Amino acid sequence: MDSLAAKLTTLTEQAFSALGLPVEHARVAVSGQAESAQFQCNGAMPSAKAAKKNPRQIAEEVIAKLQELDSEGVFALLSVGGPGFINITVADGFIGSHLTDLAGDQKEGVPKLAKGETVIIDYGGPNVAKAMHVGHLRSSIIGDALRRMMLATGYKAIGDVHLGDWGTPMGQIISEYELRHPEWPYFTGGDFSSFDPQITMVQLEEIYPFASKACKDDPERAEKARKATAELQNGHPGYRALWTTFVEVSIAGMKNNFDALGVHFDLWKGEGSVHHLISLMVERLKDQGFAREDDGALVIDVALEGDKKEIPPLILYKRDGAVMYGTTDLATLVDRMNENHPSKIIYVVDQRQSLHFEQVFRAARKGGIVPESVELTHAGFGTMNGPDGKPFKTRAGGVMKLEDLIGMGVEKARERLREAKLAEDMPPKEKEDVAHKVAIAAIKFADLQNNRVADYVFDLDRMTAFEGKTGPYLLYQAVRINSLLKKAAEQGMKPGTEFSLQDEERPLALLLSEMPDQIAQALKNYSPHIVCDYAYRVAQEFSSFYGNCHILSETDEVLRNSRLALCALTARHLRTLLALLGIEVPERM
């Protein structure tokens, strides 16, 4: 289903084409100044030079042609503004019938942008043995939103968590266990098939930082870790078994966090799950003459002529024979091409890794692992900073755990419910559910509304705020509409199928008709904040409409039913938009 602007563009294209003007300039957009027009077409100005005419004159001609072509009474007012803007105001009947179509649209205004092409989205990327912290928030939330948006617009979207489970930290942990428990059968060569090391997340959260620091301070200790990493990767059975147990424990912990956030993954693969593909992949790269030895390591050159900066080669094998994440990322591409045949692969990973992805992508193209026809995108995001402008740390200097952030949000939501004396009549279970949904909406919206590429400041108060441009505000508006519709139904009133528009509802109606363009724009840039911004504007426009006219007491039945229909349509749009962002609307609050 097209937006109103898109429908109008087909008309201006006809006019431009009939006048011999370049059709690519015919695009109609929502007007920048709502006082003078609803829509505008700027095409007269760029066409002026080639046509050797005054842009205002061209605009006049386009307008005349539009009026000539307009057999259905689409246009209410056409005029030329400023240097040659074509200002368009459409007839209310045109908007109304558009809304009727929209109300009957199965897709709820979500555009169809694909025909089932597979796209893999790589996000989350939590590391084994580490507690998830607020730093994992952006990747998880943005990635999940993109997955939902792509799924809704017709892609076969696959989310992959891509665990960090195969690098140096693994060796650090294994060697630490070996130092502490040399008697464990993993290390003595005994039978470990029924041995339970009783590993817990709490224990891992102590062991990993301890081992990591020990390796940093002591080269000999680090050497042990390096060796353990290489042996793990080369198939040491005891190490593998121990590794498997702590990976499982870690995944259970991650799932708690992701479930609480409502972040979904289709695949729970990790760096380690593609290890079996590496040797063959590297052999091929050698045969192709791309892999070469350098200072004891095996590397592939990825520098190209005309590079503005030096792109170092990608290291396939380190001097000690272990692989790094560049190798596993490359092997993961082999795996994805084999298993999923995607048309796009999108990485939602910190912007600071852009050089790494440049290297991996180049190596993948060079080695013929991923053909040019498959899009490889690093949808990087900026760093989350504290109020001091430096990477966020808690007051104690540590990182804030994700579960702590969620816990604080939920507690604040409970408090707010008490204060506002809301939800008093709800059963405790529902009340708790509402508090949780409000907290998640707050956290997700606060994060998603920031432009993906820019760094942003993490502010706990802002993240758990419920007023203004926040997730809870959007929930509140959606719930308020539902409550209104419920009351209407109780009184036997039904939303109509026709829309009769007046000044009060016109801005909202026009805004709702932008939905497909907004979603397409957000997806084009992989920027959920565009959906956030749009959803907020819809909620705000509704709230304004709601404040301007009382609906249930409206005596004109046609008008009342039209307004109810507008409410129903708004509620549906809001729910759909929030769903694209991974935000759930409670029944009541």
Next chain:
RNA sequence: GAUCCCGUAGCUCAAUGGAUAGAGCAACUGCCUUCUAAGCAGUAGGUUGCAGGUUCGAGUCCUGCCGGGAUCGCCA
């Protein structure tokens, strides 16, 4: 040093090359005896870091400078 990103209201952020640069927070003024005030209506707040250039038109594109951040081979 090289490369990339960022610089917009007191603060946090928006603005497919389009007209008079917009929101939220904070501040101030009103509005709950009709549908949920987590709300609505309004006031105030700007030399878009600086200087040039391209364009009919620049916060947006180009060049230079200033300021901040990131990255630049065996961590991820």
